[in-house]
Amino acid sequence: MLTMLGGNHHNTSFSAIERLQSGIADPATTLEALGQRLGPVVLLQTCNRFELYVSGAAAADRLISAVSEVTGVAAEDVATDLWLSRGVEAAEHLYAVASGIDSLSLGEYEVLGQVRGAFSLAVSAGTDDELLARVFHGAVRTGRRIRAETAISRNALSISSIAATQAAQALPALEDSAVLVVGAGEAGRLTARALHEHGARDITILNRTVERAWQVASTVEGRGAALDNLPAELARVDLAVSATASTSHIIDAELLAETVGRRSGRQLLMIDIAMPRDVDPSVVDLPSVRYWGIEDLRNTSERNAGQRAAALPEARAIVSEELEKLERWWSARDVIPTIKALTDHADAIREAQVERATRKMSLSPDDREQIDLMTRSIVKQLLHEPIAALRDGRAADADSDAVRKLFRLSCA
Secondary structure, three states, X not given: OEEEEXXXXXXXXXXXXXXXXXXXXXXXXXXXXXXXHHOOEEEEEEOOEEEEEEEOOOOHHHHHHHHHHHHOOOHHHXXXXXXXXXXXXXXXXXXXXXXXXXXXXXXXXXXXXXXXXXXXXXXXXXXXXXXXXXXXHHHHHHHHHHHHHOOOOOOOOOHHHHHHHHHHHHOOOHHHOEEEEEOOOHHHHXXXXXXXXXXXXXXXXXXXXXXXXXXXXXXXXXXXXXXXXXXXXXXXXOEEEEOOOOOOOOEOHHHHHHHHOOOOOOXXXXXXXXXXXXXXXXXXXXXXXXXXXXXXXXXXXXXXXXXXXXXXXXXXXXXXXXXXXXXXXXXXXXXXXXXXXXXXXXXXXXXXXXXXXXHHHOOOHHHHHHHHHHHHHHHHHHHHXXXXXXXXXXXXXXXXXXXXXXXXXXXX
C-alpha cells in the first residue's frame, strides 16, 4: 500500500505550503526524522507543493503528527491544509505530477527532475524501499514518455520562464535594464537563462558562494557577487528576481525601504519565485516597488496553451497504461506468499516420494539424483501455469484465495 499526504496549488494555499517548507532547514535531516517516525518515505517539495509518500497504510493521525513534529506547524493546521490519498490513487497523482499534468504551468519540465531528485534524496537518506522505488521509477518513466510522445510540453513555461516573460512585458526595454538574480541554484540558473533569452544583458547573480554565482553568471555573460552585496544591488537594478532555498525572508520591508530611499524614485520590479518566499510580501506597500509572488504568476496566459491542453487525453492514457503495469506488479507482489507456500507444499510432497522410492527400490546415489532431477522438472512444469495465472494480477486476490483453499496452504 502507498499512502500520500500532501498539498499543492489546487487545494492548499501558498501560505500554508510556505509554512510547512519554512520548517525544513535541511531536507536530508528532515527525511531521516520522518523515516524514524513513519518508515520508508519520500518528501517531494516544489515551489507549489508539499507531498509525503509513505510505504504502507499509514494512519492519517500518525502522518499528521509526524509532519507537525518535523516542521513545527500545528497538527490541527496540517490536518486542515493537507489531504490524504492511498493506493493506486496516490500513485496516479504522482504520475500526473511527474508528467506535468498537475503542474501550475501545464507540461513544464522542471518537475520531472524534482520528482527524480526527491527519490534520490530518499535513497541517500536511507528512507526508500522496493515499493517507493517501483512507484517513483514508474513516475519518472511516465513523465519521460509523455513528454516524448505527446505535445503536452511543447513550448511549456516553467515558473522561471513565466517570471522572465512577465518581466519582459513589464520592462519593454529589458535589454537596457539592470537585472539581479538572487540565488544560484537550479531555479536561479534557469531564471538567469530565461531573462538572457528575453534580451537582458546586464545580469548580476548573487549567492552565498561567490564561485557558484560566477559559474551561473558566466552562462549569461553576466557577473557574480556575494550575497552581502544585496543592499547595494537592490539600489542599482531595475529588476530583481529572488530564487533561493532560504527558509526565511532574505529581503524584508526594512531592507527594501532603505534601498528605495537611494533610488531617486526609480521603480523596482521585484519578483519572488522562491518557496518559502524570499521576500516579505509587505514590500508591496513601499513606494516605487512593484512586487509579484508565485501566486501572482498563476494566471499568466501562455502561448500554445491550447495545443498542450489538447494533448491531455493522450497524456492521461499513457498514465493509465503505466498505472496498469504498476497494478500488475502490485498484485504479483501480493501473491508471492501464496506462490511460495504452493511451491514449498509441492516440493515437500516430491521429496517425500523420492525418499520413499529410494528406500523401497534401494536406488544408487546416481539413480536417486536422476529421479530427483526428473521430479523437480515435473513439479516445475505442473506449477508453471498456476503460478503464471497468479502473477498475472487480473484477479490476484480471488485466485490466491482459491489456491490456498484448494491446497490448504498456510501463508503465515
